[in-house]
Amino acid sequence: MEKIADGYYFMFEIGWFLDLLIPTLVRVKDDKLYLVGSKPCQHKDMKPCCIPAGGKAECKELSLDDPNLKAFRSTESLVSLKELDSLEQELERSLENQEIKERYLNSKAKKQREATIERVMNDHRVLSNLEA
Secondary structure, three states, X not given: OOOOXXXXXXXXXXXXXXXXXXXXXXXXXXXXXXXXXXXXXXXXOOOOOEEEOOOHXXXXXXXXXXXXXXXXOHHHHOEEOOOHHHHHHXXXXXXXXXXXXXXXXXXXXXXXXXXXXXXXHHHHHHHHOOOO
């Protein structure tokens, strides 16, 4: 497997075993992938009715060769972020990319913009608090 550089990425195709929305923000650090979990909520406008789990304790740490990441080919969907100061623009740019649309957002359900900028911003706050 090719080494994945440390940094922040959007990950588009993930399995429901991670209980996350698509797309999501992840951090790669020291050959580990970190992501923020989610939990059910009553707010029905959010599909599939999940919200970020919260603080650093809810971060999941996975080895880059974790069987679940390999099974869902999740690391193949990573898109590196260039501008952490403009996460909203980065998300919009990624969602408008034709290749990403065709490969990961090709079903009617996925086109409903399940990930919101608030979720991405929260995930960034949590992930940026991991020890440098």
